[in-house]
Amino acid sequence: CPAPRSCAAGVCACPAGTTLCGGACVNLQTNNANCGSCGSVCAAPRSCSAGACSCPAGTSFCGGACVNLQTNNANCGSCGSVCAAPRSCSGGACSCPAGTSFCGGACVNTQSDNANCGACGSVCSAPRSCSAGVCACPAGTTLCGGACVNTQTDNANCGACGSACPAPRSCSAGVCACPAGTTLCGGACVNTQTDGANCGSCGSVCAAPRTCSAGVCSCPAGTTLCGGACVNTKTDNANCGSCGSVCAAPRNCSAGVCSCPAGYLLCGGLCVNPVTDAANCGACGTSCGANASCQNSVCVCQGGYVKCGNACVRTQNDANNCGACGNVCPATQVCLGGNCLVSCLPFQTNCGGACVNTNNSVNNCGACGNACGPGNACAGGACVCNAPGSSKCGSKCVFTATDPNNCGACGVVCGAGKVCSAGTCQALCPSPLTSCGGACFDLQLDQQNCGSCAHACALGELCAGGTCYCTSGSALCGGVCRDLQSDRNNCGQCAKACGGAQNCIAGVCTCPGGQSACGNACRNLQTDRNNCGACGNVCPAALTCIAGACSCLPGLTHCGNSCVNTNFDRNNCGGCGVVCLATQVCQLGVCAAP
Numbered sequence: 147c148p149a150p151r152s153c154a155a156g157v158c159a160c161p162a163g164t165t166l167c168g169g170a171c172v173n174l175q176t177n178n179a180n181c182g183s184c185g186s187v188c189a190a191p192r193s194c195s196a197g198a199c200s201c202p203a204g205t206s207f208c209g210g211a212c213v214n215l216q217t218n219n220a221n222c223g224s225c226g227s228v229c230a231a232p233r234s235c236s237g238g239a240c241s242c243p244a245g246t247s248f249c250g251g252a253c254v255n256t257q258s259d260n261a262n263c264g265a266c267g268s269v270c271s272a273p274r275s276c277s278a279g280v281c282a283c284p285a286g287t288t289l290c291g292g293a294c295v296n297t298q299t300d301n302a303n304c305g306a307c308g309s310a311c312p313a314p315r316s317c318s319a320g321v322c323a324c325p326a327g328t329t330l331c332g333g334a335c336v337n338t339q340t341d342g343a344n345c346g347s348c349g350s351v352c353a354a355p356r357t358c359s360a361g362v363c364s365c366p367a368g369t370t371l372c373g374g375a376c377v378n379t380k381t382d383n384a385n386c387g388s389c390g391s392v393c394a395a396p397r398n399c400s401a402g403v404c405s406c407p408a409g410y411l412l413c414g415g416l417c418v419n420p421v422t423d424a425a426n427c428g429a430c431g432t433s434c435g436a437n438a439s440c441q442n443s444v445c446v447c448q449g450g451y452v453k454c455g456n457a458c459v460r461t462q463n464d465a466n467n468c469g470a471c472g473n474v475c476p477a478t479q480v481c482l483g484g485n486c487l488v489s490c491l492p493f494q495t496n497c498g499g500a501c502v503n504t505n506n507s508v509n510n511c512g513a514c515g516n517a518c519g520p521g522n523a524c525a526g527g528a529c530v531c532n533a534p535g536s537s538k539c540g541s542k543c544v545f546t547a548t549d550p551n552n553c554g555a556c557g558v559v560c561g562a563g564k565v566c567s568a569g570t571c572q573a574l575c576p577s578p579l580t581s582c583g584g585a586c587f588d589l590q591l592d593q594q595n596c597g598s599c600a601h602a603c604a605l606g607e608l609c610a611g612g613t614c615y616c617t618s619g620s621a622l623c624g625g626v627c628r629d630l631q632s633d634r635n636n637c638g639q640c641a642k643a644c645g646g647a648q649n650c651i652a653g654v655c656t657c658p659g660g661q662s663a664c665g666n667a668c669r670n671l672q673t674d675r676n677n678c679g680a681c682g683n684v685c686p687a688a689l690t691c692i693a694g695a696c697s698c699l700p701g702l703t704h705c706g707n708s709c710v711n712t713n714f715d716r717n718n719c720g721g722c723g724v725v726c727l728a729t730q731v732c733q734l735g736v737c738a739a740p
Contacts, residue, residue, distance in 0.1 A: 147159075148169075150164075150171055151166070151171055163175075165180070165184065166184075167179075167180040167184030167185065168180075168184065168185075172184075174194075174197050175194065175195070175196055175197045176193075176194050176195065177194055178192075178193055178194045178199075180194075181194030181197060181198065181199050182194070182197035182198055182199075186199070188200075189210075191205075191212050192207065192212055201213075204216070206221070206225065207225075208220075208221040208225035208226065209221070209225065209226070213225075215235075215238050216235065216236070216237055216238045217234075217235050217236065218235055219233075219234055219235050219240075221235075222235030222238060222239065222240050223235070223238035223239055223240075227240070229241075232246075232253055233248065233253060242254075245257075247262070247266065248266075249261075249262040249266035249267065250262070250266065250267070254266075256268075256276075256279055257276065257277075257278055257279045258276050258277065259276055260274075260275055260276050260281075262276075263276035263279060263280065263281050264276070264279035264280060264281075268281070270282075271292075273287075273294050274289070274294055286298075288303070288307065289307075290302075290303040290307035290308065291303075291307065291308075295307075297309075297317075297320055298317065298318075298319055298320045299317050299318070300317055301315075301316055301317050301322075304317035304320060304321065304322050305317075305320035305321060305322075309322075311323075312333075314328075314335055315330070315335055327339075329344070329348065330348075331343075331344040331348035331349065332344075332348065332349075338350075338358075338361055339358070339359075339360055339361045340358050340359065341358055342356075342357055342358045342363075345358035345361060345362065345363050346358075346361035346362060346363075350363075352364075353374070355369075355376050356371070356376055368380075370385070370389065371389075372384075372385040372389035372390065373385075373389065373390075377389075379391075379399075379402055380399070380400075380401055380402045381399050381400065382399055383397075383398060383399050383404075386399035386402060386403065386404050387399075387402035387403060387404075391404075393405075394415075394612070395611035395612065395613070396410070396417050396610075396611055396612075396613045396615075397412070397417055409421075409622050410613070411426065411429075411430055412430075413425075413426045413430035413431065414430070414598070415597075415598075416597040416598060416601065416612065416613070417597075417613045418430075418597075418601075418613075418614070419604070419607070419614060419622065420440075420443055421440070421441075421442055421443050421624070421626055422439075422440050422441070422604035422607065422614075422626065422627070423440055423604065423614070424438065424439055424440045424445070424602070424604070425600075425601055427440035427443060427444065427445050428440075428443035428444065432445070434446075434458075435456065435457055435458065436457075436458065437451045437457075437458040437459075438451070438453075438458040439604065440604065442624075442626070445458075450462075452467070452471065453471075454467045454471035454472065455471070459471075460500070461473075461481075461484055462481070462482075462483055462484050463480075463481050463482065463483075463500035463501050463502065464481055464499070464500060465479070465480060465481045465486075465498070465499025465500060466499070468481035468484060468485065468486050469481075469484035469485060469486075470484075473486075475499065480496050480499055480500065480501050481499060481500060481501065482494070482501040493505070495510070495513075495514060496514075497510045497514035497515070498514065502514075504516075504524075504527050505524070505525075505526055505527045506524050506525065507524055508522065508523065508524050511524035511527060511528065511529050511541070512524075512527035512528060512529075512541050513541070516529070516541050516542065517542075518530070518531075518542070518543050519533065519536065519542070519543045519544075520533065521533030521534075521536070522536060522543040528541065529541060529542060529543045530543075531543035533545075535547060537552075537556070539552045539556035539557065540556070544556075545585075546569055547566070547568055547569045548566050548567070548585035548586060548587070549566055549585065550564070550565060550566045550571070550583075550584035550585060553566035553569060553570065553571050554566075554569035554570060554571075555569075558571070560584065564584075565581045565584050565585060565586050566584060566585055566586065567579060567585075567586035568586075572586075578590065580595075580599070582595050582599035582600065583599070587599070589612055590609070590610075590611055590612045591609050591610070592609055593608070593609050596609035596612060596613065596614050597609075597612035597613060597614075604627075607627055616628075621636070621639075621640060622640075623636045623640035623641065624640070628640065630653050631650070631651075631652055631653045632650050632651070633650055634648070634649065634650045634655075636650075637650035637653060637654065637655050638650075638653035638654060638655075642655075644666075645665070645666025645667055646666060646667040646668050647661070647667075647668040648663065648666070648668055657669075660672075662677075662681065663681075664677045664681035664682070665681070669681065671694055672691070672692075672693055672694045673691050673692070674691055675689075675690060675691045675696075678691035678694060678695065678696050679691075679694035679695055679696075683696075686707060687707070688704070688707055688708045688709045689704065689709065703718070703721075703722065704722075705718045705722035705723070706722070710722075712724075712732075712735055713732070713733075713734050713735045714732050714733070714734075715732055716730065716731060716732040716737070719732035719735060719736065719737050720732070720735035720736060720737075721735075724737070
């Protein structure tokens with residue numbers, strides 16, 4: 147028996163723990179050529195251990211080869227587990243190269259991969275791209291509400307996210323800007339050339355009726371800006387013809403000129419009625435003088451006075467016009483009863499060549515030249531003060547409220563340069579009063595000083611606003627104040643005349659009681675045959691008007707067109723149309739023989 151075999155029981159046997167394989171005793175537990183059984187070869191680098199081919203420590207047998215499952219790319223972690231490039235096996239797991247991550251079966255750089263930015267599946271939507279693991283907008287844009295926008299031009303995100311530009315503004319250089327030709331005022335884009343609330347600049351308001359034109363507040367055509375208001379200088383009393391040119395009442399602005407009301411003339415700055423104004427009778431400056439009034443634009447001397455030249459005189463006692471105009475009495479004579487005499491009658495006094503009775507002469511009361519004044523009387527040579535507000539001081543009637551020689555009381559004299567106002571001596575008349583002969587008067591209201599000193603209003607006129615107007619209820623008709631409430635020739639309005647027996651009552655032409663107006667005549671509708679019961683209702687020839695109805699006289703009957711007595715009329719005997727025979731007569735309404 148070849149060594150190491152030995153004969154046992156007649157057979158060459160291998161030592162214990164070995165087996166004869168191919169003529170040699172081998173340990174099937176460790177022999178690489180006969181591992182576990184004869185002929186079972188362990189290919190390198192495997193070795194036989196415990197009867198099995200085993201790979202070296204740290205490796206595993208995969209697909210006929212010993213591989214390191216910790217590093218083998220074809221068998222990573224387990225046999226057949228292949229690491230696809232660019233992954234490599236590390237620690238028994240397929241790993242992406244440094245700086246990359248495995249996402250969706252691929253190694254990607256989550257710092258720059260748009261589909262896996264910062265983490266797998268985190269997608270950067272266009273136009274954003276992945277940078278440093280964050281989805282970033284392109285240069286010059288900003289992420290706003292999930293979209294990349296240019297905050298320099300985006301209307302919804304102007305200058306910053308969410309800052310929207312309201313229409314019509316648009317984003318320019320990151321600022322909401324108004325369209326060309328407009329300006330932002332109070333949150334709105336306006337044209338400061340035409341916008342009335344922002345004319346020329348923001349907040350500059352054009353007050354109505356002005357409008358904005360070329361950036362300037364302009365008045366409407368035909369008007370001018372005066373004192374902040376648009377006025378028509380053709381008609382505006384405060385700006386007549388030009389700004390600040392005021393038309394004093396009662397003048398009105400017409401065609402840019404201050405004009406007096408219809409029927410009035412402008413004389414010396416006052417509007418006067420040339421029909422009645424004694425200082426401007428018929429024309430400016432034509433004065434009627436004393437003892438005369440202006441009537442229908444003509445100076446008319448008052449009762450008892452005669453016009454001689456331009457003056458009204460009493461030819462009964464005027465030494466220069468004694469008995470007739472121009473008849474001058476000699477210097478040593480007086481005029482009495484229209485005759486030049488050596489002396490006055492015993493009860494008369496020579497006052498400037500005129501014989502007057504100083505017992506009752508208002509202008510020479512008690513003595514020559516002692517005038518009692520308007521509204522007063524002379525009795526027994528003493529003034530009787532009847533005028534309202536007048537008082538007797540010495541022998542004269544005075545108004546102590548305005549008399550500078552009797553101011554407040556008789557004998558109280560206002561010194562030089564002072565005037566009497568409301569019974570008190572004052573340096574100047576208080577506004578709105580004016581000094582006239584040392585007395586203070588309101589030229590806007592005073593009847594004797596209306597508009598100017600000594601300018602008196604005529605009878606029936608009232609001073610208002612410095613102009614003599616017709617009193618309330620009256621109107622200027624043909625230059626004369628007429629009472630439109632009672633004047634039959636101017637009833638209710640100028641030139642409206644009441645006809646027939648009509649009277650003007652409360653401005654309406656009215657017939658007397660029991661009569662009615664038919665046309666311009668007053669008629670009794672109860673008895674008038676031509677207006678029976680109603681105006682124009684004419685009774686037939688045979689009828690008369692009784693109680694407003696066309697009827698026959700009592701005792702007669704209306705038959706056909708005639709009124710007949712049916713008691714005796716043979717053609718209407720007893721009734722209309724009942725005719726008696728030719729041989730009969732009608733007696734008490736019965737046809738009978740004669």
